[in-house]
Amino acid sequence: MGYSLTTLWYERQRYFPAILAVGFSSLLGCLQFGLLLGLFAIVSIPIDNSRADIWLGAPQALSVDLGRPIRESQAVDRLASNPEVDRCETYLQGFAYWAKPNGGMELCMVMGCRLDDSSLGRIKQLTPELHHQLTEPGSIVVDESDLSRLGLKNIGDTAEIVGNRVRVVGLTKGVKSLAGPYVMCSVTTARSLLRLMPEQITYVLGKCHDPADAPKVVARLRAQHGTDISVFAADEFSFRSRWHWLTKTKAGFALGYAAVLGLLVGAVVTSQTLYAATAASLREFAVLRAMGIPRWRMSVMVMTQASWVGVVGVLLSFPAIYGLSKVADIYGVQVLLDWRMVASVSGITLVMAVLSGLYALRSLKYVEPALLLR
Amino acid sequence: MSNPRYFCGSLNQSSGVIERLYNEGEPLRLGETIMQADNLTRGFGTGSQFTLAVDHVSLEVLSGQFVLIMGPSGSGKSTMLAILSGLLKPDSGSVYCLGENIWSLTDIEREQFRLDHCGFIFQGYNLFSALSARQQLEMVATWGNHFSQQEARLRADGLLERLGLGGKGHLRPSELSGGEKQRVAIGRALIKNPNLLFADEPTSALDWTHGEEVVKLLRHLTREEGATVVCVTHDPRLVPFADRVFHMEDGHLVRQSYGYMSHPEEAVLPLPEPGEILPGPGDVVTFRPRIAP
Ligand SMILES: Nc1ncnc2c1ncn2[C@@H]1O[C@H](COP(=O)(O)OP(=O)(O)OP(=O)(O)O)[C@@H](O)[C@H]1O
Ligand SMILES: [Mg+2]
Numbered sequence: 001m002g003y004s005l006t007t008l009w010y011e012r013q014r015y016f017p018a019i020l021a022v023g024f025s026s027l028l029g030c031l032q033f034g035l036l037l038g039l040f041a042i043v044s045i046p047i048d049n050s051r052a053d054i055w056l057g058a059p060q061a062l063s064v065d066l067g068r069p070i071r072e073s074q075a076v077d078r079l080a081s082n083p084e085v086d087r088c089e090t091y092l093q094g095f096a097y098w099a100k101p102n103g104g105m106e107l108c109m110v111m112g113c114r115l116d117d118s119s120l121g122r123i124k125q126l127t128p129e130l131h132h133q134l135t136e137p138g139s140i141v142v143d144e145s146d147l148s149r150l151g152l153k154n155i156g157d158t159a160e161i162v163g164n165r166v167r168v169v170g171l172t173k174g175v176k177s178l179a180g181p182y183v184m185c186s187v188t189t190a191r192s193l194l195r196l197m198p199e200q201i202t203y204v205l206g207k208c209h210d211p212a213d214a215p216k217v218v219a220r221l222r223a224q225h226g227t228d229i230s231v232f233a234a235d236e237f238s239f240r241s242r243w244h245w246l247t248k249t250k251a252g253f254a255l256g257y258a259a260v261l262g263l264l265v266g267a268v269v270t271s272q273t274l275y276a277a278t279a280a281s282l283r284e285f286a287v288l289r290a291m292g293i294p295r296w297r298m299s300v301m302v303m304t305q306a307s308w309v310g311v312v313g314v315l316l317s318f319p320a321i322y323g324l325s326k327v328a329d330i331y332g333v334q335v336l337l338d339w340r341m342v343a344s345v346s347g348i349t350l351v352m353a354v355l356s357g358l359y360a361l362r363s364l365k366y367v368e369p370a371l372l373l374r
Numbered sequence: 375m376s377n378p379r380y381f382c383g384s385l386n387q388s389s390g391v392i393e394r395l396y397n398e399g400e401p402l403r404l405g406e407t408i409m410q411a412d413n414l415t416r417g418f419g420t421g422s423q424f425t426l427a428v429d430h431v432s433l434e435v436l437s438g439q440f441v442l443i444m445g446p447s448g449s450g451k452s453t454m455l456a457i458l459s460g461l462l463k464p465d466s467g468s469v470y471c472l473g474e475n476i477w478s479l480t481d482i483e484r485e486q487f488r489l490d491h492c493g494f495i496f497q498g499y500n501l502f503s504a505l506s507a508r509q510q511l512e513m514v515a516t517w518g519n520h521f522s523q524q525e526a527r528l529r530a531d532g533l534l535e536r537l538g539l540g541g542k543g544h545l546r547p548s549e550l551s552g553g554e555k556q557r558v559a560i561g562r563a564l565i566k567n568p569n570l571l572f573a574d575e576p577t578s579a580l581d582w583t584h585g586e587e588v589v590k591l592l593r594h595l596t597r598e599e600g601a602t603v604v605c606v607t608h609d610p611r612l613v614p615f616a617d618r619v620f621h622m623e624d625g626h627l628v629r630q631s632y633g634y635m636s637h638p639e640e641a642v643l644p645l646p647e648p649g650e651i652l653p654g655p656g657d658v659v660t661f662r663p664r665i666a667p
Contacts, residue, residue: 003505003513010504010546283500288514290461290496291563292489297517370462372496373452373574 004304008312011277015309018273022313022353023320025266029259029345030321030337031328033246036255037341038334040245042178044238046093046111049123052205053214054079055237056221061230063241065109065179067093069200070229078225079206084213089114090201091121092190095180099160100151107180108150108161112190120205123175126184130170134186138164144171146181161193178245239338263349267356270309274360278302282367290369299361306357310350318342408437408570408602414457414467416450427453428464429625435604437569440596440615442633443606445622451606452574454622458604459492459572460484472569489518493563495573499555501547507534507558508543511565520566533561537591553584560591571595573605582611589615 008015041048047055047064056079058068072090080088092112097105113121115131122131130141142150150159158167161183175182185193191200208214214233221231232240246252278285285298321342325335416428427450435441443451456462458469460476469476472491476484501510508530515526534543537557547555556576563571573592577585593615595601605612613619616633 003502003509006509007502007504281502283496283498284502287494287496287500287562288517290459290488290494291492291514291518291566292485292487293514293517294485369494370456372494372500373456373461 004301005308007277008305008308014277014280015273015305018270018309018353019313019316021266021269021273022310022349023317025259025262025352026314026317026346026349027320027324028262029349030317030342031324031335032255032259033252033341033345034321034325034335034337035328035333036246036251037242037336037338039251040178040242041238041334041336042176043245044241045175045182046121046123047234047238047241049125050113050121050205050234051207052091052120053208053211053234054085054206054217054231055234056204056206056229056231057202059227059230061232061237063244064203064237065093065095065241066244067202069196069202070204072199072201072204075201075204075229078221078229079204079231082206082217082220084208084210084217085206086209087120088204088206089120090187091203091205092187092194092196093202094194096161096183096193098150098180098183101157101159102151104151106150108183109177109180110161110183110185110190110193112185112187112194115186120207121203123184125172125175127172130172130184133169134184134189136169137186137189137192138166139169139185140166140189141170141172141184142168142181143175143177144173145175146177147171149177150181162195164192166193239340242336259345263352266313266349267352267359270306270353271356271359274302274306274309274357275363277305278360278363279366282363283372285364285367286369286372289367290372295364295367298364298367302361302364303354303357306354306360307350309357310353313353314346314349405436405438407434408472409435409458409604410470411458412468412470414454414464414469416453416457416462416464426625428457430467431622431625431627432467433620433627433630435602435618437602438596438600439617440593440603440633441605442612442616442619443604443622444608444610444613444619445628447608449622450625451608451622455572455574455604455606459494459570460488489566491569493566493568493571495556495559495563495571495576497575497578499547499552499559499579501555501558501562503547506544506546507539507550507554507561510558511561514562515565518566526565529565530561533565534558537561538587551584553580553587556580556584556588557591560588564595567599567601569601571601571603573603575607576605577607577609577612585609585611 043063043065055064056075058070061067076088076090079085092110094110096108096110098108099105113119115122115134117128126141133139134141142152147153152159152168155168155170158165160166172184191198206217208217218231218233221229288298289295321337325337328335412432414428414431415426417424417426419425431454443454445451453462457464460471463477468478474487476487479487505513508527511530511533512526515521515529516523521529531543534540537560539554539557539561542550542554547558550558556579571592576592577588580588589612592603592605596603613633619631619633620627621629621631
């Protein structure tokens with residue numbers, strides 16, 4: 001390891017292209033997946049912008065927007081029975097069909113939360129002025145950017161959601177939508193829009209005395225109820241929801257394909273660089289072979305070099321990734337650098353570097369001590 | 375061949391003193407056969423391109439000797455050295471080295487043999503440009519499983535000191551003179567204290583001041599530490615330092631002589647007749663008392 005690192009540093013100019021290529025692969029992967037995660041962060045808006053620590057819903061909840069009905073009393077009991085949990089509240093969310101005033105249908109995402117000031121499920125974009133107006137049944141708030149998509153012109157316009165008349169009483173700012181515009185309303189309104197029974201809700205939200213206890217409570221609930229429920233800490237559910245969309249929609253696949261191409265370029269450059277570097281030391285290695293030093297020692301050295309190229313390349317890519325994500329932010333594009341995503345991309349890039357080291361090992365085949373005696 | 379006694383040299387690591395031992399634990403006596411080559415032949419190429427680089431050569435090397443292989447360019451010296459040291463397989467003939475018929479060993483056994491017994495100095499320095507002088511030595515000592523990291527470092531520093539490179543262990547090849555680089559290469563060959571040291575033109579890249587230093591060092595090694603050195607050269611200035619000189623021409627061993635130091639008149643020894651059995655290890659007749667330099 002010492003010799004590899006020393007060589008890498010001393011001949012840094014030779015190894016630089018490989019390090020650059022590795023860094024580029026890592027950068028490309030992280031930014032692409034970050035962009036996609038940022039895009040799908042729209043799915044997790046209800047989680048990321050509300051104050052709940054714990055989300056409890058129907059079994060096998062894949063994503064927050066795909067929640068199915070559960071029985072309110074039982075679910076609340078289960079969550080509230082944990083001493084760490086300060087309070088619980090009900091929350092409803094689901095897709096519904098929106099009939100535009102002048103004809104045509106649109107899918108929309110109904111969010112029904114409690115309306116008091118300390119509400120857990122209320123997203124922060126739903127300001128107090130707005131949510132106070134939602135108490136009247138049938139009143140809703142939508143985002144200003146969705147007005148035309150919903151066939152609306154002004155506050156006060158009406159439309160229908162599965163046969164229920166709704167009236168827009170206010171507009172939010174910055175609640176983007178993906179599959180269908182978000183429609184915010186009270187729990188009661190949501191229940192009728194989503195055609196749920198009086199006892200049915202989608203999620204129970206919990207707030208802990210100490211938010212740090214959330215994972216502990218989640219683990220306990222999972223142990224107690226197993227597959228009867230799904231329960232997640234908020235950040236976990238948020239990632240799960242985005243990840244589900246990333247993988248389900250094949251958008252992840254498309255970007256993944258580009259990222260794989262980036263990896264391939266990195267692999268070719270790295271293996272060629274390592275190959276050339278090893279080939280340049282052929283005579284030195286041959287001396288060692290003559291003295292009976294086993295070939296695997298040299299292989300280990302090349303592999304260690306490959307690993308270092310990987311580690312250095314990945315580490316150098318981090319500041320660049322961070323910088324570029326900030327630049328994207330300035331232009332209103334969210335690049336979400338989730339640590340799990342960054343860790344996976346970095347890990348894969350490292351594996352790529354090590355594998356290209358494996359490929360460079362073939363140059364050691366030409367290490368032939370007899371060639372020194374000419 | 376009359377059941378020759380061969381020896382297994384190994385290194386006494388515990389005492390820290392350089393000792394060469396029989397496999398029974400007795401010291402390897404100087405002046406006994408350490409290497410015996412019989413009827414070695416090696417050709418290269420096919421058809422009209424065929425050259426016989428080594429043509430039915432037999433020779434014997436005694437332990438503790440400084441032996442030269444000399445001859446004009448293309449006479450097969452390097453090829454001979456490669457065969458003797460277990461690097462290049464002969465087409466026919468055998469090499470007994472420290473009791474092993476090295477060309478009947480498997481590749482892995484032969485590699486282990488080289489690891490245990492052989493050091494090499496090649497033309498050109500062949501040093502890793504990124505590594506310091508000390509690291510070049512340490513690398514062989516640790517990778518060959520001879521020493522731990524600390525021991526290797528101690529030995530490397532000690533050896534560099536003895537080679538006149540004390541205080542230069544941290545320098546890289548680019549920061550060393552040619553003579554110093556060659557001494558590092560020698561240090562690398564010596565770090566595991568080999569019984570046999572093979573050198574191909576170790577002085578050809580050096581001016582004579584530095585070349586002479588290197589030769590004296592090799593000679594010193596045989597005198598003080600009982601190592602056996604086989605050295606290929608075309609430089610006659612090395613002859614005075616040698617115990618024995620093998621002269622090659624066109625792949626043949628044409629003559630063998632004493633070095634001037636061991637025998638001032640450079641007495642010419644009779645060549646063995648083809649097929650004649652070389653003197654056995656018991657007959658020390660071929661080895662005359664050395665005259666101190
Ligand atoms: N790998 C090889 N392939 C073909 N021919 C070879 C090979 N190695 C050596 N030879 C030939 O064998 C002959 C002896 O070569 P060798 O290298 O042993 O000579 P040498 O005495 O060491 O010469 P020099 O003093 O120039 O180093 C030469 O004619 C050379 O061309
Ligand atoms: Mg030669």
